[in-house]
Amino acid sequence: MIEHAASAMRRWLPALAFGVACGVQAAPPAADPLAWLNRAVQASRNASYAGTYVHTNGDRTSTVRVTHVMVGGEEHERIEPLDGPPHEIVRRNDEMFCYFPDAKTVRLDRRINAQFFPSILRGAPESLAASYAMSLGKTERVLGYDCQWINLEPKDAMRYAQRLCAEVGTGLVVRAKSLNSLQQVIEQYTFTELRLGNQVARSDAKSIFQARVKRWTTDAQPRDEARTVDTGWMVEKLPRGFRKVIEIKRSFPGRAVPVSQLIFTDGIASLSVFIEPMGTPARTAEASSEEGTTTFYARPMGDQLVTVLGEVPLAAARQVGQSVARRP
Amino acid sequence: MKQEISSLMDGELAPSEAEQAIRACCASEEQLESWHLYHVIGDSMRGHAPRTLERSLAFRASLQNEPAMIARPKRVLESTFARISLAAAASVATLGIVGWIGSQGGTPAGVPMAAKSSAIQPVAATATAPRAKAPAFDMREYEVAHRQVPRPDIYTVSNNKALAPGK
Numbered sequence: 001m002i003e004h005a006a007s008a009m010r011r012w013l014p015a016l017a018f019g020v021a022c023g024v025q026a027a028p029p030a031a032d033p034l035a036w037l038n039r040a041v042q043a044s045r046n047a048s049y050a051g052t053y054v055h056t057n058g059d060r061t062s063t064v065r066v067t068h069v070m071v072g073g074e075e076h077e078r079i080e081p082l083d084g085p086p087h088e089i090v091r092r093n094d095e096m097f098c099y100f101p102d103a104k105t106v107r108l109d110r111r112i113n114a115q116f117f118p119s120i121l122r123g124a125p126e127s128l129a130a131s132y133a134m135s136l137g138k139t140e141r142v143l144g145y146d147c148q149w150i151n152l153e154p155k156d157a158m159r160y161a162q163r164l165c166a167e168v169g170t171g172l173v174v175r176a177k178s179l180n181s182l183q184q185v186i187e188q189y190t191f192t193e194l195r196l197g198n199q200v201a202r203s204d205a206k207s208i209f210q211a212r213v214k215r216w217t218t219d220a221q222p223r224d225e226a227r228t229v230d231t232g233w234m235v236e237k238l239p240r241g242f243r244k245v246i247e248i249k250r251s252f253p254g255r256a257v258p259v260s261q262l263i264f265t266d267g268i269a270s271l272s273v274f275i276e277p278m279g280t281p282a283r284t285a286e287a288s289s290e291e292g293t294t295t296f297y298a299r300p301m302g303d304q305l306v307t308v309l310g311e312v313p314l315a316a317a318r319q320v321g322q323s324v325a326r327r328p
Numbered sequence: 329m330k331q332e333i334s335s336l337m338d339g340e341l342a343p344s345e346a347e348q349a350i351r352a353c354c355a356s357e358e359q360l361e362s363w364h365l366y367h368v369i370g371d372s373m374r375g376h377a378p379r380t381l382e383r384s385l386a387f388r389a390s391l392q393n394e395p396a397m398i399a400r401p402k403r404v405l406e407s408t409f410a411r412i413s414l415a416a417a418a419s420v421a422t423l424g425i426v427g428w429i430g431s432q433g434g435t436p437a438g439v440p441m442a443a444k445s446s447a448i449q450p451v452a453a454t455a456t457a458p459r460a461k462a463p464a465f466d467m468r469e470y471e472v473a474h475r476q477v478p479r480p481d482i483y484t485v486s487n488n489k490a491l492a493p494g495k
Contacts, residue, residue, distance in 0.1 A: 085480040100480050107478060114476035222476075250473050261473060272474040287465060296467050309470045 033134035036150050037125035039171025040164065044119035046070050047170045050204055051194035052082070053117055057187045058292030066116060067204040076205040079116050090207045091116070095223075099209040099216075106216045110226040112246050113263050113270055117189040118173040120164075121268055122245070128267040131155055131241030132162070140165065142174055143194050152268065157181065158239035158316040159269045160293055170196060178293045178311070187293040187311070225250045230327075231260035233275050237323035239316050241266040252276070264310075264320075269293075271310025273320060278305045290314055297321045337366055 050067040063082040068075070077091040090097045094111040115122070128134065137149030145167045152162040161183070165175040174194060178187040210216075231247050242264040249258035259276040278300060286299040290313075297317040298307040306324045308317040335341050336349040472478050 087480045089477070096476070098478055102480060109476055112476060113474060252469055252473070259473070263474075270474075272470070274470055274473070289467070294471070296465075296470070298465060307470055309467070309474045 031136060033136050033150050034125055034129070036136065036148060036166055036171065037121065037128070037134070037164075040118075040150075040166050040173050041121050041125060043166075043170045043172040044068075044121075045075060047172050047196065048198070048200040049118075049170075049172060049194060049196050050200040051191045053189055053191045055117065055187075055189050056292070057294060058290075060292065063192075064117075066118075067200065069200055069202050069205045071202055076202070077116065078205045078207065080208070086209070088207060088209055089114075089116075090205070090210075097207070099207055101209045101212055104213045104215065104217055106218055107222060108218065108220040109222040112226055112248075113265075113272070115270075117176065118191075120173065120176055120189070122265045122270060123267055125267070127241075127243075128152065131159060131266045132268075137163070139168070142167075143191055145169070145174060145194070145196075147174060156240060157313060158319070159241075159266055159312055160186070162268055167196070172196070180313075221251070225258070231262065231275070232327050233260055233262060233273075234325055234327045235262065235264070235273060235320050235323055236325050237319055238264065239266070239312075239319060242271075245270070255279075269311045271308060271312050271317065271320060273324060274305075274307040274309070275301075275324060276305050276307075278303050288314055288317070 048069045052063060052065050055062050055064060065080040065082055066077065068077045070076070075091065075093050078088060079091070080086075080088040085100075085102055087098065087100045087102075090099065091111065096109045096111050096114060098107040098109065099105075100107070121128075132152040132154055135151045135153070137151050139146060139148050141147070142165055146169075147165040147167055150164045150166060152164070154161055161179040163177040163179065164173050166172065167174050175190040176188065177185045180186050226246075226248060228246055229249055231249060233247075243266075245263040245265050247260075247262050250261050251258050255276065257277060259274050262273045262275075264271050264273070283298070283300050283305060286297070288295070288297040290296075293311040294309070295312055295314050295317045296307070296309050297314065298305065299321055300306075301324060306321050308321040310317060332341070332345070332349040336346055341349060468479065
């Protein structure tokens, strides 16, 4: 018996020594998915990175160049979609400047729901535990970097599964996939080229269009609208894990009155609920569509029109859309 | 049941489900109608002239109960998505055909065109046209408001109205 215990100890000693040796190094965290997610959030804020990523959502594909630097505790980011008419978004913390050189217009907005890969988590990763079972997947070489896959399995049918691939050194997410219930990839972000750390210059995050037009017309209306107001509306049957981010009124083109918008998130997926007076002629039927993770659902509700748009399955959008009610 | 018939035709059902659907599909006049309707839709979407439309009266009547869908028809086989998008495609093609019946006076050549165009564009215009009611949904403006990433094309339009030139 004693002999047996001794031999077991001999077998385990090297493993123990190895564990201690690993523990001495602060990063990367060994086997805690939450720690990896926290690193990913930190990296998307604090790391310097520049690269090009491809975003595929259903049939839609777009290529985006992104540069991100941290200067004096402020996040500076430049996002330049490379498809379609030229434009760019320059972000300083939550202030967004959208430059449209063709219209010679810069639009100022306050970031509420805008998410730019590789920053894809909203709020503290701890909140994800209510909605997803987290685990670590394999490690893999991606874009020449060693990466750790983090798996988020939905706990119900109200959201999609997520697979995040974090670069081991910084924790930055370099690839992200959303899967439907049949484990098919329906949305994907992936860098095709990525530079990290001191390979990135601060000037890279500045607008390339700003100098091109002498006089920019400034449209700051969206920023003024991005303030919390009481819309008088609520969602009675919010899917588990979702919380309200903000409640605002936004003007829409061609609408006489502002549209109420309520934004909800479960920490990674988000959805917006829009309520507006029914236009004429009135809509009488429900409508819905799904493309990639983007789901659209609309229904008439008395003299109001309710529209839900978000990165959730139709079941979730419908449940939300059908339980909109006046706040008592 | 209509969903099952639609799925059956796309070979998405398991053998046991398929058997059930086949049994049910000809059990009533209504199911027969759906069976016929989906074949007409399938034909027109593949660019063939549809089979005879002698059932067209009931066919038109059944359209009143079809929800107006605005999805782009798409096929992702063996997924729940396929079922939804297929249902959407069916509605779209259906309404496309109605438009054709009304406007072309029964020339089969119009059918593939109607089906094809509705497959490419957001279909709300086609879908709502026969009802001559609410205009097409513009999903983009909701998407822009949700993601806060204005697209230059729609932004420019609204901006020209909102701002005086040369300001």
